[in-house]
Amino acid sequence: MNRAVQAAGTWNAASAWRAWESPEPEDLRGPLDVAVAAAVVLDARNMVIGWSPAAAELLGYPAADIVGRPADVFLCGPAPESPSEAGHGSAAAAVRRHxxxxxxxxxGRSVAVEASVCELADSGxxxxxLVLAESERLRLWESRLAMxxxxxxxxxxxLAIYDTDLRLxxxxxxxxxxxxxxxxxxxxxxxxELYPGGTLVTEGYPRALDEVMRRVLETGEPVLDVHFLGQMPSDPxxxxxxxxxxxxxxxAEGxxxxxxxxxxxxxARHEAQNRLALLVAAGRSVGTSLDATVTAREIAGVAVPDFASEVEVDLAPWVLEGGEPADGRGPQSGLLRVTHAAEGIARHVVEYPPGSPQLRSLSSGGRVLVENVLVVPMRVGAGPLGLVTFTRTGKxxxxxxxxxxxxxxxxARAAVCVDNARRFTREHAAALTLQRELLPQHLPRHSAVEFAHRYLPTDDVTGVGGDWFDVIPLSGARVGLVVGDVVGHGLPAAATMGRLRTTAEALAKLxxxxEELLTRLDDLVGPAPDTAPEEAGGRRPVETADSPVTGGPHPDMTTSATCLYAVYDPxxxxxxxxxxxxxxxxxxxxGGACSFPELPEGPPLGSGGLPFEEADLELPAGSLLALYTDGLMEARDRDIDQGLEVLARVLTDHRDLPLEELCDQVVAALLPGGTTADDTALLLVRTRELDAGQVAVWELAAEAVAAGRARELVTAQLSSWDLDELAFETELVVSELVTNAVRYAEGPxxxxxxxxxxxxxxxxxxGHTSPHLRHSTAEDEGGRGLFIVAQLVQRWGTRYTPSGKTIWTEQAFPDGGREVPAER
Structure with missing residues (x-):
């Protein structure tokens, strides 16, 4: 058989599958159905005596050309794949079976056909x-039947078929x-009736199945992929x-x-999607706050009611305190219940009864499932944080x-969030402790001023900052008042603040x-020539909050800060x-209104280059002085000028209030919410004066008899103050100091x-020469006077004035109770 015949006799599967893709409705009758197949009537000699229109369509012969001729005109031998027929003697032999x-x-072309014969009895x-059908069409029809x-x-x-009455x-x-x-x-x-209680849950469709099916019957439009929720009769x-x-x-007739x-x-797929959606929701909802209690509430909010009816979250106490576990084992009891889904937050210690799933989980360190209760330990690494109990009720x-x-x-995801909250709590507590330790804890009372203060850190998330204040006792009954603000927040700003405050206090006590103190602070944080290179044109880099210039003696120090320093002399x-x-x-x-003195505004600390200037104000006793940082003034709904107006009004209207109450009034007016985007420091001071009876002043000529005269004056004054117990030591001190002044200085x-x-x-x-304390040897004739003075007094020091210097000493009263504090 030639290749053309072989190709024609092979079923073309690709063509068959293309026929499957036809959008036209197919005739459901089989290819060998007598109504559609090619039918040929043969007599006993295999002569054609009947030829159907389908046969004419299949083979191309009209009935007039084929009737009366033998079957072997159109019917050849078996196809190559037909078994045991390849050697048949006559190509037109009668077909036996299918x-x-x-x-x-x-x-002239060959067509592979399926032939089937039906013998007739007593039909003349x-x-x-003989019934013929294309092999390709028959096989396609058979594959459909197999499908x-x-x-x-x-x-x-x-698959189910419901009749027009919607019955199965x-x-x-x-x-x-x-x-x-x-x-x-x-x-x-x-x-x-088959699925009682079931309902369609897809939006936009009726809830009852029969309504949807009735719509399909009436319109002919199919309904695809609607979701039906119900119970399977075999799995109630x-x-x-x-x-x-x-x-x-x-x-076929429509x-x-x-x-x-x-x-x-x-x-199963829906449940998997729901679980994935729950995890996605947990990723969005759990851990939004660095608060372990809030995180616990978020866990319950995600799991209830879709996953569990109730959720209980119990945490170890040290987790809420920001601590570390004592060892790798979990606590056997004493956990704090921070969340209960049915009661909200109920923070209290819980004790688990013997044999409870929670106690079993704590003992084993693993999850425990008992009927409808699932207990999962909350862990990060080897550290146990607590337990989460999921409880289900109903079906x-x-x-x-x-x-x-x-x-x-x-x-596991919640545990990471809880541990982050624990770490933040620990670090935040450490930062606040550092902040409190760096700020003055117990400011001493002072005769020169009465004062009150407030320090408000930023919100809990931002943490500590760099604002500070201080009240520093100085020589001569004076007092130093400081308020400052370091740019930024967190531990770096707090550490910089601590350095500045300590340095300012040390310099003030000198x-x-x-103006000189601010210059020294500016040198401390200012850029050093070798660490702050010049830009084009010889300019220095500009200091900003986002890009602070580092350098100077401490390159790691934040180099942008503001400061105000005042010295009050009562x-x-x-x-x-x-x-x-x-x-x-x-x-x-x-008796006056509030004012803001026009002090010369020096550059912020760390800028360098420009000198600082000071101003001198007269402050009668009872004057009110307010020092503050910009956090008190700035707000989203007002600018600094408006804040200054509010401060002036509060101070004027409530000037006679006790300073503690006045502090509260100022904070309430300027920070009504109690928090601010920046740290806030406020120092209120009410000035006092020393009574004239508490001060004695003499001026002596620089001559040899001055020391003796000074001893007489001092002794008489101490007697009038009823301080005769101090006369001997004070005479020695004054005698030595006056003798040195006469010997080494000029003028009165x-x-x-x-x-x-x-x-x-x-x-x-x-004079401007400062005396120095030294140890004299046995051969030295002098140099012992200042050493003796230092042994007789509590403190001593030197301060310089535009006209010279002052050596000062401080002596405690013998019984500690003879001081006369200023009352005005």
Whole structure:
């Protein structure tokens, strides 16, 4: 047989599958159906005596050309794949049974056909009927039959046919398994009878199945992929979800036969999607706050009610305190219940009864499942943080393996968030402790001023900052007042603040003038020439909050800060101030309005280059002085000028209030919410003065008899103050200091005694040479006087003035109770 015949005799599968893809409705009758097949009537000699139109269409012969001729005109031998027929002697031999043959078309080509013969009895001349059909078409039809058989017996998709009355007419094996009964027992039932209580859950469709099926019958429009929730008759008590589609069925003439339903159980896929959605929701909702209690509440909010009816979160106490576990084992009791889904937050210690799932979980360190209760330990690494208890009530109360894995994942994610909150609590507590230790804890009382203060850190998330204040006792009954602000937040700003405050206190006790003290602080944080290179044009880098210039003696120090330093003298009732980029103080003199002195505004600390200037103000006793940082003034709904107006109004209206109450009034007016985006420091000071009876001043000429005269004056004054016990030591001190002034300085010598909380003695001259304490050897004739003075007094020091220097000493009263504090 030639290659053309072989090709024609081979079933073309590709063509067959293309036929399957045809959108046109197919004739459901088989190719060998007598109504559509090519039929040939043969007599006993295999002569054609009848030729159907289908035969003429298949082979191209009209009836007039073929009737009366033998069958071998169009029918050849068996096809190559036909068994045991290849050696048949006659190509036109009568067909026996169903066979695959090659037929000859009128145009000469070969056509593979399926031939079947039907013998006729007692029918006259007609002996048999030969039925022919294209092999390709028959095989396609057979494959369709096999597919239908597979759908009916093997497919996991449930198939059912409902008649026009929506009663079940047929169901495949998968649908029968869901029902769990023989088909004869539920044939003719309606959908609501098969799945009572079920409902369609897809939005936009009726809830009842029969309504959807009725719409398909009426319109002919299919309904695809709608979700039906109900209970499977073979698995009562457990909800299932199906993806369903509905099509109208019609016969070849277009008559409506009913509705076909295909349904696939997607419960497992739906549950997996729900679990994934729960984890996604947990990722969005859990851990939004660095607060372990809030995180616990978020866990319950995600899990209830879709995953569990109730959720209890119990944490170890040290977790909430930001501590570390004592060892690797979990606590056996004493956990704090921070969340209960049915009661909200209920923070209290819980004790688990013996044998409880929680106690078993604590003992074993693993999860415990008892009926409808699932306990999952909350751990990060080897550290136990607490327990999460999931409880279910009602139907489907058992946790399956997938749900247990989901609970593990949910708790593991929550554990990371809780541990982050624990770490933040620990670090935040450490930062606040550092902040408190760096700020003044117990400011000493002072005769020169009465004061009150407030420090408000930023919110809990931002933490500590760099604002500070201080009240520093100085020589001569004076007091130093400091307020400053370091740019930024957190530990770096707090550490920088600590350095600046400590340095400012040390410099202040050296009796530096305000402008000199600020210059020294500027040197501390200013850029050094070798670490802050010049830009083009010889300019220095500009300091900003986002890009601070580092360098100077401490390159790691934040180099942007503002500061205001003031020194108040209660004897002269004057206040000397200087500021470095800081806001001016508010001053309310007795009986007057609030004002903001126009102090020269120096550059912020760390800028370098420009000198600082100081101003001298007269502050009578009872004057009110307010020092503050910009955090008190700035707000989203107002600018600094508006804040200054509010401060002035509060200070003026409430000037006579006690300072503690006045602090509260200022904070309430300027920070009504109690928090601010920046740290806030406020120092309120009410000035006092020393009574004239507490101060004695003498001026002596620089001559040899000055020391003796000074001893007489001092002794008499101490007697009038009833301080004769101090006369001997004070005479020695004054005698030595006056002798040194006469010997090494020029001009008059001034002596001042101040009776305050201690006895202050000052000797001033016009010299600028500072005495030094030293140890004299046995051969030295002098050098012992200042050493003796240092042994007789509590403290001593030197301060410089524009006209010279002052040596001062401080002596405690013998019984500690003879000081006369200023009351004005």
């Amino acid at each position: 066979e695959t043959r090659l037929a000859r078309h009128r145009d 001349a007609a002996a048999r009927i 239908l058989d597979g759908l009916a017996t093997q497919s996991p998709i449930g 007419a047929w169901a495949n094996a998968a649908s029968g398994e869901e029902i769990g009964r023989p088909f004869a027992q539920y044939r003719g039932m309606r959908p609501d 008590g457990q909800d299932h979800l199906w993806s369903c589609s509905y099509y109208r069925l019609q016969d 008559r409506v036969l009913g509705v076909c339903e295909d349904a696939f159980d997607i419960t 489907a109360a058992v946790f399956d393996n997938g749900e247990i894995s989901l609970a593990d994942e949910l708790v 009796d530096m003038a305000p 004897v002269a009732r004057r206040c000397t101030m200087a500021r470095a980029g800081h806001l001016p103080p508010a001053v309310v003199r007795a 010598v001034q002596i001042r005694l101040i009776r305050d909380r201690t006895l202050l003695c000052e000797v001033a001259d016009t």
